[in-house]
Amino acid sequence: AKIILLPGDGIGPEVVAAAVRVLQAVEKKFGHSFHFEKQLIGGCSIDASGVALTDSALKACQSADAVLLGAVGGPKWDDPLAKERPEKGLLALRKGLGVFANLRPVKVYPSLVGASPLRPEKLAGVDMVVVRELTGGLYFGKPKCREQIDGRTHAVDTMEYMDDEIRRIVDMAFQLARGRRKKVTSVDKANVLETSRLWRQVTADVAAGYPDVKLENMLVDTAAMRLVSNPAEFDVLVTENMFGDILTDEAAVLSGSMGLLPSASLGSDGPGLYEPIHGSAPDIAGKGIANPIGTILSSAFLLRYSLKLEKEASAIEMAVEKTIASGRLTADLGGTANTTEVTDSILDVL
Amino acid sequence: AKIILLPGDGIGPEVVAAAVRVLQAVEKKFGHSFHFEKQLIGGCSIDASGVALTDSALKACQSADAVLLGAVGGPKWDDPLAKERPEKGLLALRKGLGVFANLRPVKVYPSLVGASPLRPEKLAGVDMVVVRELTGGLYFGKPKCREQIDGRTHAVDTMEYMDDEIRRIVDMAFQLARGRRKKVTSVDKANVLETSRLWRQVTADVAAGYPDVKLENMLVDTAAMRLVSNPAEFDVLVTENMFGDILTDEAAVLSGSMGLLPSASLGSDGPGLYEPIHGSAPDIAGKGIANPIGTILSSAFLLRYSLKLEKEASAIEMAVEKTIASGRLTADLGGTANTTEVTDSILDVL
Ligand SMILES: CC(C)[C@H](C(=O)O)[C@@H](O)C(=O)O
Numbered sequence: 001a002k003i004i005l006l007p008g009d010g011i012g013p014e015v016v017a018a019a020v021r022v023l024q025a026v027e028k029k030f031g032h033s034f035h036f037e038k039q040l041i042g043g044c045s046i047d048a049s050g051v052a053l054t055d056s057a058l059k060a061c062q063s064a065d066a067v068l069l070g071a072v073g074g075p076k077w078d079d080p081l082a083k084e085r086p087e088k089g090l091l092a093l094r095k096g097l098g099v100f101a102n103l104r105p106v107k108v109y110p111s112l113v114g115a116s117p118l119r120p121e122k123l124a125g126v127d128m129v130v131v132r133e134l135t136g137g138l139y140f141g142k143p144k145c146r147e148q149i150d151g152r153t154h155a156v157d158t159m160e161y162m163d164d165e166i167r168r169i170v171d172m173a174f175q176l177a178r179g180r181r182k183k184v185t186s187v188d189k190a191n192v193l194e195t196s197r198l199w200r201q202v203t204a205d206v207a208a209g210y211p212d213v214k215l216e217n218m219l220v221d222t223a224a225m226r227l228v229s230n231p232a233e234f235d236v237l238v239t240e241n242m243f244g245d246i247l248t249d250e251a252a253v254l255s256g257s258m259g260l261l262p263s264a265s266l267g268s269d270g271p272g273l274y275e276p277i278h279g280s281a282p283d284i285a286g287k288g289i290a291n292p293i294g295t296i297l298s299s300a301f302l303l304r305y306s307l308k309l310e311k312e313a314s315a316i317e318m319a320v321e322k323t324i325a326s327g328r329l330t331a332d333l334g335g336t337a338n339t340t341e342v343t344d345s346i347l348d349v350l
Numbered sequence: 351a352k353i354i355l356l357p358g359d360g361i362g363p364e365v366v367a368a369a370v371r372v373l374q375a376v377e378k379k380f381g382h383s384f385h386f387e388k389q390l391i392g393g394c395s396i397d398a399s400g401v402a403l404t405d406s407a408l409k410a411c412q413s414a415d416a417v418l419l420g421a422v423g424g425p426k427w428d429d430p431l432a433k434e435r436p437e438k439g440l441l442a443l444r445k446g447l448g449v450f451a452n453l454r455p456v457k458v459y460p461s462l463v464g465a466s467p468l469r470p471e472k473l474a475g476v477d478m479v480v481v482r483e484l485t486g487g488l489y490f491g492k493p494k495c496r497e498q499i500d501g502r503t504h505a506v507d508t509m510e511y512m513d514d515e516i517r518r519i520v521d522m523a524f525q526l527a528r529g530r531r532k533k534v535t536s537v538d539k540a541n542v543l544e545t546s547r548l549w550r551q552v553t554a555d556v557a558a559g560y561p562d563v564k565l566e567n568m569l570v571d572t573a574a575m576r577l578v579s580n581p582a583e584f585d586v587l588v589t590e591n592m593f594g595d596i597l598t599d600e601a602a603v604l605s606g607s608m609g610l611l612p613s614a615s616l617g618s619d620g621p622g623l624y625e626p627i628h629g630s631a632p633d634i635a636g637k638g639i640a641n642p643i644g645t646i647l648s649s650a651f652l653l654r655y656s657l658k659l660e661k662e663a664s665a666i667e668m669a670v671e672k673t674i675a676s677g678r679l680t681a682d683l684g685g686t687a688n689t690t691e692v693t694d695s696i697l698d699v700l
């Protein structure tokens with residue numbers, strides 16, 4: 001299997017290197033053969049070639065079996081007026097791979113309850129997957145531009161959805177819920193947005209095909225509230241791109257650290273894209289202390305969803321769980337271990 | 351002074367009635383004369399006249415000194431495909447009054463720390479005002495429509511801002527911060543949205559006029575995270591309409607109950623609009639158990655901002671604080687008092 005590595009910027013290279021060590025251990029232990037190839041994305045790509053993702057890097061990703069990404073961005077490329085920004089590479093990659101569904105599970109490890117800002121009793125039973133639409137909405141809608149009107153500056157972004165774009169992502173959420181607690185919470189702002197009203201209609205339609213799964217519609221402001229006041233009520237939460245960006249980061253806090261959480265971005269076919277949900281963390285880049293677990297768990301998703309290696313994926317997840325329970329933790333979780341030590345510990349269990 | 355009352359739907363009439371009792375007590379105690387006039391808005395207006403806000407109701411509001419609103423909406427008018435929805439009245443009112451700045455303070459009452467889902471140590475020092483842009487962005491941008499394209503349904507909303515719309519709201523945030531802890535956190539999504547890039551530019555420009563106030567730019571996903579993981583870091587948070595809708599509800603959770611929180615919506619001149627941040631709560635409507643404090647504190651804001659009666663506003667706020675400390679609380683805060691009892695207790699202190 002061919003796996004493209006996109007380490008990116010900041011702590012990206014450190015956490016991707018850690019995940020590669022784990023994937024290589026799986027390769028040996030289970031007798032597989034993975035072929036790794038590195039490509040540039042984000043700020044490092046801008047430095048090298050002027051663009052955040054070259055055509056050839058995108059092509060390499062498109063023809064691979066899966067893509068593992070670290071993180072993009074950093075203060076060096078932060079000028080909001082710059083023509084080329086690191087994030088542009090990430091957005092082009094998502095669009096270019098057609099990965100419309102971003103899956104972000106949030107769970108709370110029993111031994112880490114103390115790391116969460118929420119009261120322990122609020123965390124009991126928290127186990128959700130947020131399914132975020134990833135290739136539509138405000139991120140990609142046109143026009144997205146700026147113009148001068150009578151001496152005033154006017155800026156525009158467009159939130160747009162086609163019914164079929166909604167249908168496929170909501171359908172994926174229902175599929176997922178079937179294998180879980182059979183509840184889908186669809187989040188929109190149907191009392192204000194036309195796209196949300198279409199979203200709600202299509203969702204009702206999809207739900208009719210899943211009589212065994214319970215559908216709840218929730219306004220995005222209410223969801224932002226209930227993710228904190230009552231997080232255990234969520235099983236599968238499905239929502240559009242911008243709302244998903246906000247709500248997944250909010251939900252991530254429950255677990256105690258963004259550094260822990262993986263994500264998988266999937267299309268209807270073609271390679272999947274796997275990345276931790278944390279950013280490039282420029283403040284700790286190069287120090288070797290970043291939490292590698294989000295990326296290591298992303299590589300487990302890669303094995304499960306793109307390579308159909310369920311046993312191998314579970315082995316990584318169990319090794320991570322044991323390591324967390326053993327208290328071998330990086331600084332973001334109050335521990336003293338560095339990236340290598342946490343990875344070593346996971347490899348030991350494996 | 352002429353005050354228009356818009357009780358609206360659900361618990362709206364109950365909480366507005368409670369606030370009127372408090373305003374009448376202030377009238378007597380401080381020797382003022384308030385003239386109250388009721389108008390319809392929301393579902394009750396749709397039932398009466400087919401529209402969520404009649405022209406004559408809007409005109410009455412425009413020519414008043416201030417407007418006190420309860421809440422709008424309810425299951426009866428919830429069909430996302432209905433042509434007229436209760437929220438339309440609220441949006442038309444905000445636009446018609448030109449109240450572009452929605453101020454929502456969030457603080458944690460010491461005696462209510464136990465009602466918050468956050469750990470007590472996270473709540474120490476939480477005291478922020480969210481300044482939400484209220485008459486622009488995704489809520490009002492055009493086109494906002496639906497069309498058929500080759501058998502597919504396409505829905506569009508538009509996020510748009512003019513530089514002057516950004517300037518006036520950010521300026522208000524800096525003004526406010528001057529009288530507080532001198533820190534403004536401007537929240538945007540400048541790595542993806544054109545409107546946010548303009549927002550960030552204009553904000554930098556405004557900030558140059560306030561060298562004594564610290565400006566921090568934060569991405570909306572990061573803000574959603576930090577409002578829970580580190581809420582005490584915020585003093586004045588300013589953001590666009592849709593982000594503000596989501597973040598204010600999230601922040602409201604910190605205080606222990608949405609029922610507690612007031613808001614003021616202000617323009618550059620003309621009457622202000624005052625409303626609790628909670629909704630119409632159809633599940634408890636008519637039972638006389640709604641928490642009146644959000645609306646009573648909104649009436650204090652009305653006195654402060656529209657009638658310039660600072661002493662009177664403070665008197666209400668102190669009476670509310672004493673009542674909360676006394677433990678006379680409605681069910682949303684774990685108490686057993688009803689709406690009338692809590693209001694009586696506030697009137698007693700007054
Ligand atoms: C880097 C940024 C463009 C990206 C997004 O907004 O999608 C990130 O926040 C994420 O959630 O993956």
Ligand SMILES: CC(C)[C@H](C(=O)O)[C@@H](O)C(=O)O
Pocket residue numbers: 191192221437440595
């Ligand atoms: C009722 C709804 C239109 C409104 C909004 O989204 O502004 C409400 O959620 C609020 O925050 O005041």
